[in-house]
Amino acid sequence: MKFAICQELFVDWDWEKQCNLIAEIGYKGIELAPFAFADRPSDISAEQRAAIRKTAEDRDLEIIGLHWLLAKTEGLHLTTNNTEIKKNTADYLIELGNLCADLGGDLMVFGSPFQRDIEEGMSAEQAYENAAEVFQNSLPAIAERGVRICMEPLTTKETNFINTCADAMKLIDMVQADNFVLHQDVKAMLGAETESIPELIQKYDTKVGHFHVNDSNLLGPGMGETDYHPIFKALKESRYRGWISVEVFDYEPGAELIARDSFRYMKDVWESV
Template sequence: MKFGICQELFVDWDWEKQCDLIAEIGYTGIELAPFAFAERPSDISAEQRAFLRKTAEDRGLQIFGLHWLLAKTEGLHLTTADAAVRKKTADYLVELGELCADLGGDLMVFGSPFQRNVEEGMSREQAYENAAEVFRNCLPAIGERGVRICMEPLTTKETDFVNTCAEALELIDMVGADNFVLHQDVKAMLGAETESIPELIHKYDTRTGHFHVNDSNLLGPGMGETDYHPIFKALKESRYDGWISVEVFDYKPGCEFIARESFRYMKEVWESV
């Protein structure tokens, strides 16, 4: 299995130090948050992109994708009634797709809860159509670079747009692009779904392109109450061959401890199921 980690956890570390530790622990992949490197992807030069990629690859790591795509941006939104903003958002996603491919990645996780919330008075149907328009306008160009967008359901505590795997698939099917797939996140599934996580893994096994691991306490796998044995067993049974990527939101235990403990637990569980 391919274990990766979301690097914004190492918020104050330089890139070489991040890569050194991530590789030393045993991870083989890194998932980038673009805001950790620049305000806009266009601000990251070709030379910087080459440096980021080579630094990772020299340590046996692949930068496999991006997430937090619209975090810390202004004037971008997925479901807005403003057609000009929707166009800017699609154009921005194309910029991110170029960055992702230049870094060696092939997936982008669309979470960004604040930039997808439904505007007051807008119908559910219109919100879905507006979002579908954005994705229809960016996915062809992104696909030309070999990059997919993975739609991430989030809980109602975070957003009111796309809260379940079924709702994500509704949007994905509206768009109808081969490079638009489902993303599954353990914390989100724990907080938003009525079916168990193993059931959801099996139910959507042919549609899932990426998988985040964490816990409802916002820490990493093995650092909360969630038992990963049935989750990893289901991933094995479903023949999932993508990345399993650690994404945490509570950094208080320290980035190195979180990274090490998450990897230790995942490796132990994966080998036992």
């Protein structure tokens, strides 16, 4: 299995320093938050994209893709009725797809809870239709660059749109695009699902395009109460062959400690199951 880490954890670290530590710990992949590099993808020149990619590759690291796709943006939304906003959102996703491919990645995780919330007075069915329209208008161009969008269920504490794997699969089935797949996140599954995580891994094992690891305490794997032995055992037994990527939301212990402890725990558990 290949382990990666989401790099926005390294607040105020320059890119070279991030890559040096991530590679030294033993990770093989880095997942980028676009806002960590520029306000918009178009602000990152072709030369800058090549340099970002080369810095990672020189350290035997792969930039696997992007997440937090609509974070820190204005005027973009997935489920709105506003035709112009839907078009702008689809166009922005295409921009991100080009950035992802230029950096060597092939996946984009769609979380962005605030930019997908169902507006007051809108039915859930209308929200699904609007979201499907945005993805249908962006995914073909993204596919041409060899990039997938992985739809991430989030808890009801974060958003009122797509809270379970079943919810995500409903939208995926509506869109009918080969490069639109399911994303699974441990924290989200702990907080939103009635089935166990191993059961969900088994149930959707042919649908999952990416997998995030963390804990309900917002720290990394092994830094909370979640036992990863049954989770990693289920992943080993499933048909999932993608990345396992660390995503945390509480940075207080410090980036290096979180990165090291998470990797050490994952490696030990993976080798023991």
